[in-house]
Amino acid sequence: MEPSLESYLALSGILFTIGAVGVIYKRNAIGVFMCIELMLNAVNLTFVSFSRYYGDATGQLFVFMVMSVAAAEAAVGLGIIIAFFRNRISVDVDDASILKF
Amino acid sequence: MVSTVIFFLFAGFAIACAISMVYHKNPLYSAISLIGVFIALAGLYVTLAATFIAVTQILVYAGAIMVLVVFVIMLLNLDEDKPLNRLRYLYVVGAGLGVALLAQTFFIFYAVLKTPKSPADPDSLAGSPMSIGQAMYTEYLLPVEIVGVMLLMAIIGAVILVRRMEQPEMEAVIEQESENRIE
Numbered sequence: 001m002e003p004s005l006e007s008y009l010a011l012s013g014i015l016f017t018i019g020a021v022g023v024i025y026k027r028n029a030i031g032v033f034m035c036i037e038l039m040l041n042a043v044n045l046t047f048v049s050f051s052r053y054y055g056d057a058t059g060q061l062f063v064f065m066v067m068s069v070a071a072a073e074a075a076v077g078l079g080i081i082i083a084f085f086r087n088r089i090s091v092d093v094d095d096a097s098i099l100k101f
Numbered sequence: 102m103v104s105t106v107i108f109f110l111f112a113g114f115a116i117a118c119a120i121s122m123v124y125h126k127n128p129l130y131s132a133i134s135l136i137g138v139f140i141a142l143a144g145l146y147v148t149l150a151a152t153f154i155a156v157t158q159i160l161v162y163a164g165a166i167m168v169l170v171v172f173v174i175m176l177l178n179l180d181e182d183k184p185l186n187r188l189r190y191l192y193v194v195g196a197g198l199g200v201a202l203l204a205q206t207f208f209i210f211y212a213v214l215k216t217p218k219s220p221a222d223p224d225s226l227a228g229s230p231m232s233i234g235q236a237m238y239t240e241y242l243l244p245v246e247i248v249g250v251m252l253l254m255a256i257i258g259a260v261i262l263v264r265r266m267e268q269p270e271m272e273a274v275i276e277q278e279s280e281n282r283i284e
Contacts, residue, residue: 003108011112013206022123024195030128034135052149057232060154067161068248072255074166078173079262085177
């Protein structure tokens with residue numbers, strides 16, 4: 001007996017919520033970044049489980065695209081974090097509250 | 102029966118690692134917990150017959166992206182988060198928003214599950230690399246090309262963001278910018 005679609009969706013919802021709460025709680029820019037990665041992964045799990053239960057490969061194709069977006073996000077996001085660290089010697093998001101200097 | 106046990110094993114591991122990622126103050130511990138989540142999800146993709154996605158998950162997420170994150174953490178030599186000295190009410194707000202978001206997500210899933218669906222075909226080849234590659238290079242060729250251009254943009258953007266300008270060079274750039282504005 002295979003686990004039902006509902007259980008995969010429940011796991012995905014729980015992971016997404018943990019990621020969203022982490023974005024609010026974390027003050028470290030890299031921590032916020034990792035929580036966003038977790039939310040992207042929760043969405044990927046939804047895609048793959050629907051793809052499995054409808055027997056359609058399109059969902060898995062879009063998981064591939066979400067992964068590409070996550071890779072691009074990692075490159076640009078970490079670039080921004082390094083540029084910010086150079087100016088402030090800190091990666092605390094509270095220090096980035098002014099979008100200037 | 103066995104697949105249900107495997108599902109709960111991986112699901113429990115994923116949730117425990119996710120909570121530990123949010124809980125830990127040291128970014129390096131958070132990163133290692135996140136790698137645990139990725140590996141658990143890769144295991145779940147295998148149980149969902151999506152072997153190609155499972156391999157890509159390990160290669161791209163646990164391999165490339167997390168190595169980059171750990172590299173940046175070590176490069177910046179980050180300390181642990183300082184204890185929260187203000188905005189303590191954010192904890193309450195965060196918990197409230199989390200509960201609201203969870204309820205909303207489950208409401209959407211409940212609505213989705215009420216719509217009629219065709220029964221799953223256990224022998225479908227939907228997860229094989231061949232079916233994904235066929236869809237990728239025929240029906241969805243344009244989105245794949247756009248993703249390729251986006252990756253190129255991200256590479257160039259990251260290089261420009263991180264490039265350290267020398268002081269004279271920076272002044273030259275500013276001068277040129279102001280000249281352009283005047284023109």
